[in-house]
Amino acid sequence: MSRITADLKAFAIQYLRNPFGAAFSIGFPLLLVICFGAMFSPSATPDVHLLIQDLDGTPMSEQFIDTLNQTTISYSGTFETYMTEPTYDMNESVLQEHELSGAIVIPAGFEAQISGNQSVDIIVFLDESSSTDGVILENVDTAIVTFEASSSVSGQYVSITITEIDNGEFNFLNFFLPGIIALTIMLNCLMILASLMADYWSHGYFKILKTTPLKKWEWVLSKLIWYLVVMAVAILLLFVVGVGLFGANVTITPIAIALIVAGTLLFSSIGMIIGALAKHTDTAAGISQAIGQPMMFLSGIFWQLEEFPPIMQTISKFFPLTYLGAGLRATMLEGNDILALENLAVVVVLAVVFFILAVKLIKWKEK
Amino acid sequence: MSNESIITVTELKKHYGDIKAVDGVSFDVKRGQIFSCLGPNGAGKTTTVEMMEGLRTPTSGKIEIFGVDVTQDYASIRHRVGVLPQDFIPFERLKAPEAIAYFAGLYGKEMTKDDVNKLLETVELVHRKDVIAKKLSGGEKRKLGIALALVGEPDLLFLDEPTTGLDAQARRNLWGLLENLRDEGRTILLTTHYLDEAEKLSDEVFVMHKGKEIARASPQKLIEQYGGKRSMIIHGCDAESIQKLEASGFSMERVQKDVKLFIGEGESVRDIVRRLDSSDILYTDFTTNEPTLEDAFINLVGGTIVSGELSK
Ligand SMILES: Nc1ncnc2c1ncn2[C@@H]1O[C@H](COP(=O)(O)OP(=O)(O)OP(=O)(O)O)[C@@H](O)[C@H]1O
Ligand SMILES: [Mg+2]
Numbered sequence: 001m002s003r004i005t006a007d008l009k010a011f012a013i014q015y016l017r018n019p020f021g022a023a024f025s026i027g028f029p030l031l032l033v034i035c036f037g038a039m040f041s042p043s044a045t046p047d048v049h050l051l052i053q054d055l056d057g058t059p060m061s062e063q064f065i066d067t068l069n070q071t072t073i074s075y076s077g078t079f080e081t082y083m084t085e086p087t088y089d090m091n092e093s094v095l096q097e098h099e100l101s102g103a104i105v106i107p108a109g110f111e112a113q114i115s116g117n118q119s120v121d122i123i124v125f126l127d128e129s130s131s132t133d134g135v136i137l138e139n140v141d142t143a144i145v146t147f148e149a150s151s152s153v154s155g156q157y158v159s160i161t162i163t164e165i166d167n168g169e170f171n172f173l174n175f176f177l178p179g180i181i182a183l184t185i186m187l188n189c190l191m192i193l194a195s196l197m198a199d200y201w202s203h204g205y206f207k208i209l210k211t212t213p214l215k216k217w218e219w220v221l222s223k224l225i226w227y228l229v230v231m232a233v234a235i236l237l238l239f240v241v242g243v244g245l246f247g248a249n250v251t252i253t254p255i256a257i258a259l260i261v262a263g264t265l266l267f268s269s270i271g272m273i274i275g276a277l278a279k280h281t282d283t284a285a286g287i288s289q290a291i292g293q294p295m296m297f298l299s300g301i302f303w304q305l306e307e308f309p310p311i312m313q314t315i316s317k318f319f320p321l322t323y324l325g326a327g328l329r330a331t332m333l334e335g336n337d338i339l340a341l342e343n344l345a346v347v348v349v350l351a352v353v354f355f356i357l358a359v360k361l362i363k364w365k366e367k
Numbered sequence: 368m369s370n371e372s373i374i375t376v377t378e379l380k381k382h383y384g385d386i387k388a389v390d391g392v393s394f395d396v397k398r399g400q401i402f403s404c405l406g407p408n409g410a411g412k413t414t415t416v417e418m419m420e421g422l423r424t425p426t427s428g429k430i431e432i433f434g435v436d437v438t439q440d441y442a443s444i445r446h447r448v449g450v451l452p453q454d455f456i457p458f459e460r461l462k463a464p465e466a467i468a469y470f471a472g473l474y475g476k477e478m479t480k481d482d483v484n485k486l487l488e489t490v491e492l493v494h495r496k497d498v499i500a501k502k503l504s505g506g507e508k509r510k511l512g513i514a515l516a517l518v519g520e521p522d523l524l525f526l527d528e529p530t531t532g533l534d535a536q537a538r539r540n541l542w543g544l545l546e547n548l549r550d551e552g553r554t555i556l557l558t559t560h561y562l563d564e565a566e567k568l569s570d571e572v573f574v575m576h577k578g579k580e581i582a583r584a585s586p587q588k589l590i591e592q593y594g595g596k597r598s599m600i601i602h603g604c605d606a607e608s609i610q611k612l613e614a615s616g617f618s619m620e621r622v623q624k625d626v627k628l629f630i631g632e633g634e635s636v637r638d639i640v641r642r643l644d645s646s647d648i649l650y651t652d653f654t655t656n657e658p659t660l661e662d663a664f665i666n667l668v669g670g671t672i673v674s675g676e677l678s679k
Contacts, residue, residue: 006472014460017499203456211420211450212473212519215442 003214007222015226021192026234029184033238036176037246047078048132050139051094051103055086060111063152068104068143075135095125095165101132104140114157121161137162173248177238178256178328179301182263184234186295186321189227189267190274191288196223197275197362198284217359224268231264255331255340262347263324269354270320276362295319300326320350371398373523373554374419379428381414388414390578391428396556396571401549403565404558405664406575407677412558413453415575416527419556420450432523446474449521453528453558455512457500463487463511464496467518474519489544490514491537505532513541517548524548526557530564542568560672566590566660574667576677581667586660593666594658596629599639603651615646627656 015021052068054061069081084090090105103125113120124140126133137160144158200206209219242248271288278284296302298312299321305313316322327343330336374396381389389411396402404412417423419430421441430437433444458466464483471478478486487493490510495503500511509532516524529545530538545555545568559565565572566586574581574589582589596618602625604612609626612619618629628639636655643650665671670679 002475003473006469009472010458010461010465010469013465014458017460203459204452204454205456205458207422207452208450208455208515209473210422211445211448211452212470213442213446213475214473 004218004222004225007214007219008226011222011226015230025184025188025192025230026237028187029180029234029238030241032180032183033173033177033242033246036180037173037242037248046101046132048075048080048101048135049099050079050081050136051084051098051100052081053084053086053088053090053103053105055108056106056110057086058111060114060152061106063150064106064110064143064147064158067147067150068140071139071143071146073135073138073142077135079135079139090125095127100127102126102136114153114155117155117157119157119159121159123161123163125163125165127165173242173246174250174333175304175329176302177242177248177250178332179325180238180242181235181260182299182321182325182328183296183301184238185231185260185263185324186267186292188230188234189264190271190292191285193223193227193268193271194274194278194284194288195281197272198278198281201275201279202281216362220272220359220362223272224265227268228261228264231260235260250332253331253340255337255344256328259324259327259331259340259344259347262344262351266320266324266347266351266354269351269358272358273354273361276358295321298322320347323347323350372396373398373400373433374402374556375429375431376415376419377429379415379418379430380426381411381418381423382426387578389418389425392573392575392578392580394573394580394583396554398554399549399552400570401545401555401557401568402571402573403569404556404573404575405560405562405565406558406581407560407668407672408675409577410575411578412575413527414578416525416556416558417452420448420452420525421445422452446519447522449516449519449524451509451512451516451524451526451529453531455509457503457508457511457515459501460499462497462499463492463503463514466500466511467514470515470518476519478518486514486517489517491540506534506537509533510537522553524553524555524557526555528558528560530559530561538564560675562659562661562664562672572660574664576668582663589663589667590658590660593663594660595662595666596631597658598630598656599628599636599653600656601626601628601643601648601650601653603649605649608648608650611646611648615642615648617642630655 052065054065065083090103094100094103105123105125107120107122110120110122122140124136126136140160144160147153148156148158239252243250270291274287274291275284278287298308298316299319300308300316301321305316305322305326308316323343323346327340327347330343331340372395374394376395377393379389379392380387392411392415394402404415406412414423418425419432419437421437424438433447435441435444437444458469461469464480464487467483467486468478471483484493484496487496490513492507492510492514495507500508503511509529513526513529516526526545530541533541542564545557549555549570557568569586571583572586572589573583582593584592600622601612604626609621612626612628618631620627630636630639640653661671668677670677672678
C-alpha cells in the first residue's frame with residue numbers, strides 16, 4: 001500500500017509539473033464545451049413573436065389588444081404581435097409549429113365579465129425553454145395595468161393564467177456534454193497514457209522501477225487511480241461550465257459515475273497496451289491518434305449516429321467510445337436507464353478484457 | 368569480509384544472435400567485498416550486471432544472489448538490492464528530495480527530512496535540492512542515481528560505471544563513500560573502465576574482454592602476476608654512460624633522453640645503484656616505477672583502456 005501511495009504521489013507531482021499534460025487533459029474538453037455552448041446557446045435577446053387570439057370580439061377586448069400593442073417596455077430585440085382567427089384551435093403544439101415565443105388568448109365573455117364587475121382570466125402560453133418568458137409577461141402585465149386604469153374599466157379585474165409548454169426544443173449542449181465527457185476520458189486515458197508509457201520506456205524508468213520492490217500491477221493501479229482523480233476534476237469542471245455558464249440541464253447519475261469509472265479503466269488499459277507495444281513516444285502518439293481520431297468522429301460524439309450512413313453506423317459499433325458516449329447520454333440526458341445499463345455492460349466487459357490484456361502485455365523487462 | 372558468497376554466477380551466457388555479449392563467465396562475490404568488473408567498451412559488463420539485476424534473461428547459466436535463483440524469483444530479493452544502471456536518467460520532473468522520498472516509499476523506509484538531507488549531503492547534492500532533475504548536470508544526475516540506489520539501505524549494490532561523468536574530486540569522494548559502505552558490511556559490485564579506480568577500490572577485479580573472463584584476482588595479485596617487472600628510470604646519463612649501460616648487461620630500454628632499467632626477480636633498487644656506481648656510470652638522479660593494474664591489463668589484454676576504448 002505504501003508503495004502505491006509513494007508512486008501515486010510521485011506521479012502526481014510529475015503530472016502537475018507537466019504544463020502540457022494538465023492543459024490538454026482539462027483544457028481541450030473545456031474549450032469544446034465553451035465553443036459548443038457559445039455556438040448553440042440561444043442568443044441573449046431573441047426576437048419575440050407573440051400570437052393573440054381574441055375569442056370575445058367586443059370593443060373592450062379590442063381595447064385591451066390595442067393597449068397591448070401600444071405597450072412598449074424596454075427590450076432590445078424585436079417584439080412583434082400577430083392576430084389569429086377565433087376559430088383557430090389553440091393547443092399545446094401551436095408554439096412549436098409556428099416558432100412562436102408565446103400566445104395570448106382572450107376568453108369569450110371578457111367584456112361581459114368586466115362589465116359585471118367580475119374578474120377574468122386571460123391565458124398565456126409560454127415556451128418553457130425560452131428566455132423570452134420574462135419579456136412577454138412584463139409586457140402583458142404592463143398592458144393590464146394600463147388597461148385597468150382606463151376610464152372604461154377602472155377596476156382590477158384581469159388576471160392571467162400561464163400555461164408552460166415544453167415544446168421539446170433541443171439544447172445542443174445537453175446533447176454534447178455527455179459526449180464531451182466520454183471524449184475527455186478517451187483523450188486522456190488513451191492518448192496521454194500511451195505516450196506516457198512510451199516515455200517511461202525511452203527514459204528507462206521501467207528499468208529503474210523493475211529493480212525496486214514496486215510491482216507492475218501496483219504501478220498500473222496507481223496510474224488508474226490518478227486518472228480517475230484527473231477525470232473527476234475535469235468532468236466536474238465541464239459540468240460547472242456547461243451547466244453554470246450555458247444552462248445545460250443534464251444530471252450526474254450513479255450509472256453515469258459507473259460509466260465514467262469503467263470508461264477510465266477501459267481507455268487507460270488500451271492506452272497502456274499501445275504504449276507497451278509501441279515503446280517509442282512518436283510511435284505511441286501515432287498509433288493512439290490513428291485509433292483515437294476516427295473514434296472521436298465516428299462514435300456519435302459530435303453527430304447523432306442515426307444521421308450517419310449505415311456503413312458508418314456499423315463501423316461505429318466497433319468503437320468502445322460509442323458505448324461510453326451512448327450510455328452517458330442515455331442516463332444523463334434521456335433518463336433511459338435500461339439503455340444506459342446495456343451500454344455500461346458493454347463498457348465494463350471491454351474494460352475487464354483490456355485491463356487483463358494490459359497487465360499481461362506490459363513487460364518491464366527487455367529480452 | 369566473510370567467506371559467505373552473496374553472488375554466485377555459473378557459466379553465464381547471453382547471446383544476441385551472433386553476438387556473444389557474455390560468453391560463459393563464472394565467479395562469486397563475497398559479503399563485504401568491492402568487486403569490480405573491468406573491461407573496455409563492449410566487453411559485456413553491462414549485460415552481465417543487468418542479468419544479475421533481473422533485467423535481462425540469460426541465454427544460459429545460473430545466477431544466485433542471497434541464495435535465490437535470480438531468473439526464477441528476483442522479486443523476493445529486490446528490497447535488499449540497490450541499482451544504478453549505466454544509462455540511468457532520473458525522473459525528469461522530480462526534484463532530488465522528491466525522488467528520494469519516492470524511492471523511500473517503494474522500499475518501505477521511513478525517511479525524515481533530515482535523513483533525506485543527510486543522503487543528499489553524502490552525494491553532494493544538497494545545494495541542488497530545489498532543482499528538477501531535468502535541469503541537473505550530467506554528473507549531478509549520476510549522483511542522484513547513486514543516492515537512489517542507496518535509499519533502500521541495500522545489502523548489495525550494483526553500480527554500472529558509477530564514476531563516469533564525475534569530476535576528479537567527486538570521483539575520489541565517491542570512492543570514499545563506497546569504502547565506507549563496504550566497511551559497514553555491504554557488498555558492492557561495480558563496473559568500470561578506469562584502471563586506477565579498479566586498482567584503488569577493489570577487493571577483487573574481474574577482467575572481462577569480448578564476453579569472457581581474462582583474469583580474476585585481487586589487484587595486488589594481478590599486478591604481481593601480470594604487471595611485469597619493477598623498473599627504474601635513470602635521468603641525466605651522457606652518451607658514454609649509456610654505452611656503458613648497454614655493455615654491462617642491464618635489461619633496459621630507452622625512454623626519450625632517459626634510460627629505463629628493469630629490476631630483476633630478487634633484485635633490489637640498492638643492488639642496481641651499487642652496480643651503476645661500480646661500473647662508473649654517471650647520472651644525476653633516478654626514480655623507481657612500481658607496476659600498476661594498467662601494466663597488468665596491458666599484458667593481459669594487449670592494450671590499455673583510453674576513454675573506454677581498448678587502445679593498443
Ligand atoms: N540488446 C542488445 N542487442 C544486441 N546486442 C547487444 C545488446 N546489448 C548489448 N549488446 C552487445 O553486447 C556486447 C556487450 O555490451 P555491453 O553493453 O554489455 O558492454 P559493456 O562492457 O557494458 O560496454 P561499455 O563499457 O561500453 O558500457 C556489445 O557488443 C553490445 O553491442
Ligand atoms: Mg556498460
